[in-house]
Structure formats: structure tokens, C-alpha cells
Amino acid sequence: MNYKDLVWLGYNDLNEKRVRTALTILMIVIGVASIVALISLTEGISASIQSSLSTLGPTSILVSSAKASGFTLADTAQISALPNASTVIPILTGTATILSGSENVSATIIGISPQDLQAAVGGNVSIYEGSTYPDSASPASLIGHSIAFPSSSSGRQNIFIGSAVTALTQSGSRSTQSTIIPVSGILNSSNSLLVPVDTSVIMSMLAAQTLLHRNSFNEILIKAKNTSSVVPLANLIIQIYGSNARVIDTQEIAATAAQIVGSITVLLVVIAGISLMVAAIGIMNVMLMSVMERTHEIGIMKSLGFRNKDVMALFLFQALLVGVIGGILGIVVGAGVSYGLAAAASHASSASPSASSGQSGATVRTGPGGSGGAAAFGGGPSSSSSSGSLTFSPMLSASTIIGALIVAMLVSGAAGLYPAWRASRLEPIEALRTL
Amino acid sequence: MVDYSVRVSNVSKIYRSGDVEVKALQDISFTFKKGYFAAIVGPSGSGKSTLMNILGTIDKPSHGEVYIDGIPTSRMNGDQLADFRSRKLGFVFQAFNLINGLDAEHNAALPLFNMPLSEGERLKKADQLLVRLGLGHRLKQKPTQLSGGEQQRVAVARALVNSPALLLADEPTGNLDSRSGDEVIKLFREISSTGNVTLVMVTHNPDTTKYCDKIIYIKDGKMEKEVTR
Ligand SMILES: Nc1ncnc2c1ncn2[C@@H]1O[C@H](COP(=O)(O)OP(=O)(O)OP(=O)(O)O)[C@@H](O)[C@H]1O
Ligand SMILES: [Mg+2]
Numbered sequence: 286m287n288y289k290d291l292v293w294l295g296y297n298d299l300n301e302k303r304v305r306t307a308l309t310i311l312m313i314v315i316g317v318a319s320i321v322a323l324i325s326l327t328e329g330i331s332a333s334i335q336s337s338l339s340t341l342g343p344t345s346i347l348v349s350s351a352k353a354s355g356f357t358l359a360d361t362a363q364i365s366a367l368p369n370a371s372t373v374i375p376i377l378t379g380t381a382t383i384l385s386g387s388e389n390v391s392a393t394i395i396g397i398s399p400q401d402l403q404a405a406v407g408g409n410v411s412i413y414e415g416s417t418y419p420d421s422a423s424p425a426s427l428i429g430h431s432i433a434f435p436s437s438s439s440g441r442q443n444i445f446i447g448s449a450v451t452a453l454t455q456s457g458s459r460s461t462q463s464t465i466i467p468v469s470g471i472l473n474s475s476n477s478l479l480v481p482v483d484t485s486v487i488m489s490m491l492a493a494q495t496l497l498h499r500n501s502f503n504e505i506l507i508k509a510k511n512t513s514s515v516v517p518l519a520n521l522i523i524q525i526y527g528s529n530a531r532v533i534d535t536q537e538i539a540a541t542a543a544q545i546v547g548s549i550t551v552l553l554v555v556i557a558g559i560s561l562m563v564a565a566i567g568i569m570n571v572m573l574m575s576v577m578e579r580t581h582e583i584g585i586m587k588s589l590g591f592r593n594k595d596v597m598a599l600f601l602f603q604a605l606l607v608g609v610i611g612g613i614l615g616i617v618v619g620a621g622v623s624y625g626l627a628a629a630a631s632h633a634s635s636a637s638p639s640a641s642s643g644q645s646g647a648t649v650r651t652g653p654g655g656s657g658g659a660a661a662f663g664g665g666p667s668s669s670s671s672s673g674s675l676t677f678s679p680m681l682s683a684s685t686i687i688g689a690l691i692v693a694m695l696v697s698g699a700a701g702l703y704p705a706w707r708a709s710r711l712e713p714i715e716a717l718r719t720l
Numbered sequence: 721m722v723d724y725s726v727r728v729s730n731v732s733k734i735y736r737s738g739d740v741e742v743k744a745l746q747d748i749s750f751t752f753k754k755g756y757f758a759a760i761v762g763p764s765g766s767g768k769s770t771l772m773n774i775l776g777t778i779d780k781p782s783h784g785e786v787y788i789d790g791i792p793t794s795r796m797n798g799d800q801l802a803d804f805r806s807r808k809l810g811f812v813f814q815a816f817n818l819i820n821g822l823d824a825e826h827n828a829a830l831p832l833f834n835m836p837l838s839e840g841e842r843l844k845k846a847d848q849l850l851v852r853l854g855l856g857h858r859l860k861q862k863p864t865q866l867s868g869g870e871q872q873r874v875a876v877a878r879a880l881v882n883s884p885a886l887l888l889a890d891e892p893t894g895n896l897d898s899r900s901g902d903e904v905i906k907l908f909r910e911i912s913s914t915g916n917v918t919l920v921m922v923t924h925n926p927d928t929t930k931y932c933d934k935i936i937y938i939k940d941g942k943m944e945k946e947v948t949r
Binding site: 713 | 813818833834
């Protein structure tokens with residue numbers, strides 16, 4: 286059958302029943318849009334996780350003490366002596382409340398030697414203004430971007446270099462101690478997953494120990510010589526410390542994150558697939574209705590010489606047309622939804638530091654024995670995501686677009702197959718008698 | 721052996737619904753030579769439309785055989801019959817049977833769908849016939865916007881558009897005034913005079929039958945008589 290006729294007849298009929306056609310297309314749009322949105326969002330999130338991890342370096346191993354006494358230089362010496370350990374960085378983390386003007390912000394205190402800072406937080410952290418802090422007992426600090434520019438002052442700068450902020454920490458069991466912290470520099474906002482850089486106050490190890498009332502530290506960051514030695518080295522450290530420390534390596538985190546994102550993706554795509562299946566049933570229903578309504582017309586066409594396959598092609602073409610239009614619109618809508626959701630998510634998370642300070646309250650969790658068993662650097666991924674460092678943009682790849690279009694056409698084509706077959710098999714005289 | 725365009729051999733058509741049997745056609749046999757202008761005449765309910773549908777290969781006889789150009793139609797499969805209808809057959813239905821979604825010219829051009837012609841060429845062929853039938857000002861109207869007589873003329877144009885070798889017309893002037901009716905008959909006679917088209921028409925009009933080469937009279941599904949001129 287003539288290709289142009291097919292298009293014309295098919296289009297003409299769809300155009301006659303615009304509302305019904307629009308609703309049928311809408312079913313496909315919803316299914317395709319949800320698949321596209323879910324895939325591009327989860328791909329974006331996993332890419333963001335991977336890039337955050339990669340800033341920490343693929344050879345990093347983080348050892349967190351599970352004991353209140355923490356680590357000493359004897360521990361770093363022991364680890365340095367292990368085969369394949371190239372860099373060993375002691376880190377002290379804790380929490381404090383930072384007072385700046387009328388603001389009360391819960392911050393992560395990070396004590397680390399300024400020479401080790403770059404290696405520990407990765408390459409995407411940079412100084413917005415000022416300079417780094419001295420490696421001395423002075424509490425001069427680098428201030429995280431969200432603390433200097435709190436969302437409560439709608440993004441205006443609240444803390445300036447050369448000024449000072451007050452840090453509230455707990456000494457002993459009840460009493461609160463305040464310490465004046467000179468501001469030596471302010472950091473740029475960074476997208477680091479493991480280190481909540483934006484909500485941190487970073488100072489020398491000695492200063493942090495004084496502030497948090499300890500003479501030990503609670504974390505050791507180790508860089509293995511190469512990626513293949515990460516796992517053996519991590520295993521060795523686990524053997525040494527047993528339940529006294531938690532050992533996390535980036536490769537393990539990456540694998541776990543990929544696994545979690547992967548299973549969430551599967552779940553979401555299954556749900557989206559169900560919506561496509563519902564769409565398919567809808568298309569089939571509409572097409573069967575259309576075949577019934579057009580039985581007389583099919584009789585006319587057949588009596589004028591349309592063959593079974595011509596009638597079949599006509600109905601299949603209509604179904605495919607619905608699939609293609611629905612698929613294209615679905616991709617556009619899905620992309621819009623995913624970018625919209627990502628924008629909303631980053632907006633919500635950039636507005637959340639006040640929420641996170643509310644969550645941990647005005648009291649301070651540090652002090653001797655207060656460091657707890659945080660999952661990772663400075664309280665772990667959960668605290669870092671709630672403190673707003675998880676921003677991501679959706680990833681809409683060409684294969685997602687093409688795949689979605691193919692799926693839309695397959696679904697609509699499959700749904701149209703049975704009605705088209707039914708239409709093609711009608712006997713001309715029986716069809717003509719049906720009105 | 722004579723070169724018959726149509727040969728009907730002992731055709732019967734029995735409709736069954738439950739226990740009730742309607743013998744719409746009983747043991748009908750006749751032949752039309754190529755180029756004949758033939759008429760089928762009979763009272764209402766006598767089986768004329770049933771016979772036309774069988775000649776047009778859209779219905780099958782319960783018994784007997786219809787040969788078209790010497791080929792037994794019962795041996796052709798669905799696609800072969802469809803192909804035959806699209807190339808060689810023109811059919812004016814008693815009930816017009818136009819497609820409501822298509823305008824007059826697209827309805828009239830429909831039988832050309834499988835021809836190696838451009839859309840413009842096909843519509844031009846349809847338009848020429850519609851103009852000839854006095855519908856030049858109705859080309860873009862849908863059937864629901866046309867009168868009964870206008871619809872009938874669109875149906876006539878559609879039956880002629882593929883230059884059929886066998887033209888079947890079931891009361892093609894039934895809804896027309898005498899002037900439009902005369903125009904249709906004039907057109908049919910012109911087509912018939914070329915000698916290439918076999919024309920079979922159901923009619924009640926004695927003025928029309930006087931031009932016919934052969935007239936088949938049926939009553940109650942039986943052939944009453946045939947008259948050859
Ligand atoms: N599908 C059917 N089922 C049962 N009976 C039928 C069917 N079609 C036609 N008949 C019967 O067959 C007989 C012949 O019908 P047909 O339509 O061929 O008559 P006709 O000669 O064309 O009449 P008219 O001049 O009114 O058009 C009628 O008695 C009719 O009731
Ligand atoms: Mg009749």
C-alpha cells in the first residue's frame with residue numbers, strides 16, 4: 286500500500302478523534318516521561334557520587350576510631366610502616382556551634398595539618414578569599430562557604446576575613462566553653478560527598494585538639510600506592526584494629542553506592558515500565574474500539590480492493606504514530622521533569638543548613654568521648670547530604686533518548702498488533718452490514 | 721468457446737439464522753459477454769443486491785460458481801480477490817458506502833490507493849469525474865454535508881475512477897432526479913460503447929433497459945427469464 290496514503294488515512298482518522306487521540310498519546314507520554322526522568326536522574330546522581338568519590342582519590346582509605354581514646358602518633362607510625370601505604374594523614378573531627386552575629390550554626394570542626402588539607406579534601410576545594418591557616422596552636426581557621434554565607438541571611442556574606450567567630454564546645458560533662466576563632470580564609474562552595482566542606486571549620490590539628498579537649502585524633506586518611514593495593518592494605522588495617530576501628534575505602538564506597546543506585550534504578554524503571562504497560566493496554570483498548578467503530582469503513586475499503594495487509598498496515602501505522610508522538614513528547618516532558626526536580630533538590634538542599642543546625646541542636650556533640658563512631662569523615666554521607674553538598678544535574682544520554690523512543694514504538698506497535706489483525710481479518714460483506 | 725466476462729453457474733445463496741432459512745438466490749445461471757451493457761430487474765427483496773455482491777466477489781455463493789474472465793472466483797484467495805477488485809472492478813453500492821471521514825474527492829480517489837500514481841494525479845482523475853457528474857463545487861465536502869443524490873454521484877465517480885473492466889451498479893440512479901439520472905446513464909453508455917467494459921446494473925426504469933444488451937429478470941431468488949437483444 287502506498288506510503289503517503291497510509292500516512293494520510295491514518296492521520297485523518299486520528300485527527301477526526303482528537304480528544305481520544307490526545308488521551309492515548311498522553312498515556313504514552315506519562316510512561317515514557319517517567320522512564321526518561323528516572324533514568325536521567327539516577328544516572329545524574331550516580332555520576333555525582335562517582336565524581337565526589339573521585340575527588341577523594343581512588344586510593345583513599347579512611348580509618349575511623351571506634352574507641353573514645355582515638356588514635357595517637359603511634360598508630361600513624363604503625364600504619365606508615367605497612368606495605369603500600371604512601372601517605373598517612375591524621376585528622377580530628379568533631380562538632381561545634383558557631384556564633385556569628387545573631388546566627389547559630391552547627392559546624393563540623395576539622396583538625397588537619399594545612400600541608401595535608403589538599404590531599405584530604407581533594408582537588409575541587411578552593412579558597413574564596415583570604416589564605417590558609419598556620420600549622421600552629423592558633424585557632425585561625427578556614428570557614429566553609431555555607432557558614433560564611435548562611436541561607437538565613439539569604440546568601441549574603443556574614444563572616445569576613447580578619448574578623449573572628451565564636452565556637453561553642455562542651456568541656457567536661459555539662460559546661461559549655463566558648464573560643465574565639467580568627468577567620469583566616471573562606472572556602473568556595475564545593476560538591477564533596479564525604480567531607481562536608483561547606484559546613485566545616487578547618488584548622489590545625491593542635492588548635493582542633495585544644496578546642497575539642499583531646500590530645501588524640503579520631504580519623505586517619507591513608508593513600509595506598511596504587512588502586513590494586515587498596516583492598517589488601519584495607520584488609521591489613523582491619524586485621525590490626527578489628528572492632529576498634531572502622532575502615533572504609535573509596536572503592537568499597539563506590540561499589541556500594543553503585544549497587545544502591547543500581548537497585549533503586551531497577552525498582553523505579555520497573556514502576557515506570559508498569560505505567561507503560563498500562564499505556565499499552567489503553568492503546569489496545571482504544572484501537573479495538575476504533576476497529577469496532579470503523580468496521581463498516583473497513584468493509585468499504587476491502588470491497589474497493591484493500592488487502593488484509595493494507596488494513597493491517599493502516600491500523601498498525603496509527604498505533605505507531607501514537608507511539609512516536611507520545612515517545613517524543615514523553616522524552617521532552619521527562620527531561621523537563623528531571624531538570625526541574627534536580628533544580629528543586631539543589632534549591633532545597635542549599636536552604637537546609639539551618640535545618641541541619643536545628644537537627645543537631647545548639648548543643649555540641651564533641652569533647653572527650655563525644656566523637657562517636659561516625660560512618661565517615663566528619664559524620665558521613667548522611668550528614669553531608671543534609672548539609673547541602675549533594676548537588677547534581679541529570680544525565681540525559683543519547684542512548685536513553687533512542688531507547689525511550691524505541692520502547693514507545695515497541696509498546697504501541699505491540700498494543701496495535703492485535704486490533705490491527707482483528708481489523709484485517711474482517712470479511713468485507715459482514716463488515717459492510719455492520720453500521 | 722465464447723469469451724465470457726461473467727459466467728454464473730448454478731448459484732444459490734441461503735441465509736441461515738437459527739432454524740430460519742432464507743433462500744435469497746436459487747440456482748441462478750447466466751452469462752455476460754465482454755462489453756455487454758446488462759440489467760438485472762426484479763421486485764424488492766428478490767435477491768438483486770445479493771447477486772451483485774456475489775458478482776462483485778465481496779460475498780460468496782452457498783452453491784455454484786462465478787467465473788470472471790474465465791477464472792473461478794471460489795479458487796481465488798482473499799488477496800487475489802482484493803487485487804481483482806482494485807484493478808478490474810467498479811462497484812456502485814445501493815447504500816453508497818462512502819467513508820464519512822474523507823471528502824468527496826478523496827472518497828472518489830480511494831480505489832486508486834494501490835496504483836503507481838502521485839496523490840495529485842489520483843485526485844485529478846477523481847476530480848474530472850466529479851466535475852463530469854456536476855459536483856465540481858462539492859469536491860472538498862464530506863459525505864455528511866452532501867445530499868443523497870450528491871452522495872450517489874460521488875459513489876458513481878468512485879466506481880469509475882479505476883477504469884474498471886467490470887462495472888456493477890446497484891440502482892445507481894435511485895436517488896437522482898431525471899436529469900442527473902440521465903447524465904449517469906449517458907456516462908455509462910459512453911463507457912460501454914468502447915466495448916472494453918462489461919456493465920451490470922440493477923434498475924427498475926424501462927427507459928434504461930431499452931439500451932441493454934441483456935436483461936435478467938429475477939423474482940423470489942429465482943431467475944424468471946433472460947432477454948437478449
Ligand atoms: N444478511 C442477511 N441475512 C438474512 N437474510 C438476508 C440477508 N441479506 C439479505 N437477506 C434477504 O435476502 C433477500 C434478498 O435481499 P436483497 O437485498 O438481495 O434484495 P433486493 O432485490 O436487493 O431488494 P431491494 O430492491 O429492496 O434492494 C431478502 O429477502 C432479504 O431479506
Ligand atoms: Mg437491493
